[in-house]
Amino acid sequence: MQSNIDLHGLRVAVTGGTSGLGMALVRQLTAHGACVAFVARTAANVERIADETGAHGIVGDVGKKADTYSIALQVTANLGGLDVLINNASSLGPVPLALLADTECEELETALAVNLVGAFRLTKALFGALAASARGGRGALVINISSDAAVNAYPGWGAYGASKAALAHLTAIWDEEAKADVIRLLALDPGDMDTPLHALAIADADPSTLKRPEAAAAEVIEKMLDALPVGATLRAGAHA
Numbered sequence: 669m670q671s672n673i674d675l676h677g678l679r680v681a682v683t684g685g686t687s688g689l690g691m692a693l694v695r696q697l698t699a700h701g702a703c704v705a706f707v708a709r710t711a712a713n714v715e716r717i718a719d720e721t722g723a724h725g726i727v728g729d730v731g732k733k734a735d736t737y738s739i740a741l742q743v744t745a746n747l748g749g750l751d752v753l754i755n756n757a758s759s760l761g762p763v764p765l766a767l768l769a770d771t772e773c774e775e776l777e778t779a780l781a782v783n784l785v786g787a788f789r790l791t792k793a794l795f796g797a798l799a800a801s802a803r804g805g806r807g808a809l810v811i812n813i814s815s816d817a818a819v820n821a822y823p824g825w826g827a828y829g830a831s832k833a834a835l836a837h838l839t840a841i842w843d844e845e846a847k848a849d850v851i852r853l854l855a856l857d858p859g860d861m862d863t864p865l866h867a868l869a870i871a872d873a874d875p876s877t878l879k880r881p882e883a884a885a886a887e888v889i890e891k892m893l894d895a896l897p898v899g900a901t902l903r904a905g906a907h908a
């Protein structure tokens with residue numbers, strides 16, 4: 669983690685903030701001074717990470733339409749606006765992983781509901797807040813966490829891979845469309861990480877071959893600073 673970054677004044681929302689990459693992001697962003705709100709479904713874990721980091725914890729399911737506006741309202745009410753949204757929460761689809769011929773339609777729907785439609789809905793619900801930040805000259809950014817499964821045809825990863833491919837393409841199109849609002853959208857593949865999601869997918873993976881989520885989070889923060897107009901200022905340690 670770079671010590672000279674000062675993110676005071678930057679308002680960031682992270683979905684899936686209680687484990688793996690999302691938890692590492694919440695820890696590093698708050699340690700650098702950012703105002704952070706994060707979302708996850710398990711209340712006890714949300715409370716634990718909120719207590720530990722001082723970030724605002726929100727209990728919600730990004731795959732559920734009914735939760736979207738409550739999540740968005742809590743984000744903007746607690747942060748007073750929004751500069752960066754990181755759509756990180758994800759579903760593998762069938763667990764254990766299954767060939768497409770053995771995948772239930774409902775399992776494909778769950779992967780799409782969380783990884784694609786959930787990210788779309790939350791981004792739409794927060795678009796006004798992001799546009800206000802962009803108009804104010806602070807810049808606005810949506811980071812959608814993708815995967816190499818979005819581009820490689822890994823057998824067994826059909827539901828997840830299709831949802832991530834759709835998310836990556838949606839991100840690229842929306843990035844073109846949002847240029848008028850000066851909002852950037854990026855899809856980032858964090859690489860294979862030693863996290864509960866990876867263990868759920870590949871139980872016998874050798875952790876020493878996997879990236880630490882903390883290293884991936886530091887890379888995401890670097891890319892965030894590259895994409896924000898105020899990034900150079902924040903890197904130099906001056907307040908936004």
Ligand SMILES: NC(=O)c1ccc[n+]([C@@H]2O[C@H](COP(=O)([O-])OP(=O)(O)OC[C@H]3O[C@@H](n4cnc5c(N)ncnc54)[C@H](OP(=O)(O)O)[C@@H]3O)[C@@H](O)[C@H]2O)c1
Nearest residue numbers: 684686687688689708709710729730757758860861863865
């Ligand atoms: N791990 C890898 O090797 C790898 C590789 C490439 C890409 N990625 C991507 O990196 C991102 C993070 O993955 P990870 O490995 O860090 O995952 P993880 O350790 O399983 O953490 C997932 C987080 O998301 C939350 N979450 C899951 N479903 C949710 C939902 N419907 N609504 C709200 N929160 C939800 C979980 O908490 P609750 O269960 O309490 O909700 C948890 O906080 C994902 O987008 C994943 O696809 C991971």
